[in-house]
Amino acid sequence: MFDNLSERLESSFKLLKGQGRITEVNIAETLKDVRRALLDADVNFKIAKEFTKDVKEKALGANVLNAVKPGQLMVKIVRDELAQLMGGTAEEIDLKRQPAVILMAGLQGSGKTTFSGKLAGFLKNKKSKNPLLVAGDVYRPAAIDQLKVVGEQIGAPVYTEEGNKNPVKIAKAAIKEAKTKGHDVVIVDTAGRLAVDEDMMKEISAIKDAINPHEILFVVDSMTGQDAVNTAKEFNDRLDFNGVILTKLDGDTRGGAALSIRKVVDKPIKFVGTGEKLDALDVFHPDRMADRILGMGDVVSLVERA
């Protein structure tokens, strides 16, 4: 019916407007619209339910009841709640130790190898670091070549052991090499794996145990649907990762997976990927993501009109 939530909310606010206050009855339609928008944006079913319940409680709160413009307040409540859930301020990557060891993990095709390159480039150019990339995917055809090309494009060396099929040993040897050669950051790319693949999940745990990374980053495709919660939870249970990387945000997905993941593992989203080129990364902005999930490009003007 409506393309985005702002249109939907606007129409239900017309009803609210005349009544002057938010009540259990007149908020029902609006909440349904909010829930629907969240589901359309791929926010997990249960999380969307919880979220609308929280919003309802907030909206029915005393200060809101006295509001002159309930519509305006509803938008504000929904948006603030979303932004807050996704984490207040951007969190940086821990680079204190020498070398700082960063491990990538995630499903197949989520963007780990590309992001490894982007991060190396970012640390090199913006933080004056001297990163070493490590080719820890021994399975995917030409995975090592891919990382080599990426490394070349950003001018960072890539540690490889052609023929070695043991990523645990490769990663360990790479750390040693980084120490001898004076690299202050090591970024370990790994093969994509499914959370249900027991052998592969054991392998990544073994890599973690062997190299004791300071940052484990869970790389996830922003177009992911309802399964985001299962996968994020499994990877987190195994690895207790430090942060999330949300890739392919240059598309037109609403990216509700971001909210689901945040809610289910309570780990910050540290960077977003915004393109295939190696400079296409950005720090995460919770407020922008909130607007995106709600399909509200123009929230401010809506608030003003409400």
Place this chain on the structure above:
Amino acid sequence: SKTKQSVFQKLSRAVVGKSKVDDDVLDQLEEVLITSDVGVNTTLKIIERIEKRVSKDKYTSTTELNQILREEITGLLTETEHKDQNTWELPEGKKPYVIMIVGVNGVGKTTTIGKLAHKYKENGKKVIIGAADTFRAAAIDQLEIWSQRVDVPLIKQKMGSDPASVAYDTVASAQKQDTDVVIIDTAGRLHNKVNLMNELSKIKRVMQKVIPDAPHEILLILDGSTGQNAFEQAKQFTKATEITAMAITKLDGTAKGGVVIGVSDQLQVPVKYIGIGEKVEDLQIFNKTEFVDSLFS
């Protein structure tokens, strides 16, 4: 499995002997469908259909409910053109049969090509593949490894060369060498990038200089873990290339891929294959009933 029974048990407990589906059932059903990525619109459509049928007849058993659900959901999935897909036979008079593979980044295009080439070859067809992803790092090397793995020839140029020119070369060479099947890889691209979508149309046009009705099949690869964005992907790729079928990959994970139900219904494009792993044999012909069953497992 355990969960499968419990979903159906819960559903049926609330339906047995009744002529109206109560809110409890609808809530259950909604949860199953939404968490399988079926999406709100399609879920509402399915629920409406179930409600209609239940008001007509009374349901008495789990089996019957199971049956209704299956029928209503499979009814939304478009029929494939060739019922007899299992044989991997090719339509008459289309030799070489040209397949172009398209989709957003990282969904499994290149891997699916390796698997498809293997299936056709296993079934006695002469196959050739073309590396028209000249953009992504080591995409050509990746396809080359697949071509060696399944032992079919590869046509390639240097990284950064014109993908349409690679596609042209591949089709031309296939025609000269009495090839049965040509499969063209393309670079992953997000459907909202106009230039990249235009490039696909161009690749298609250039192949038509050699074979006027090529490509005979344009296969859109969808990642099974993708949510509602799959709608937009299918719409935009159809706009640029008129996709003829879809393949859903990575169904060996926990994602259900339910979004294809609505996509297939809306665009009237059939799902032809599913990917269930990274190995050469991990490709299957799409089976509606099994797929719908898996939503409830």
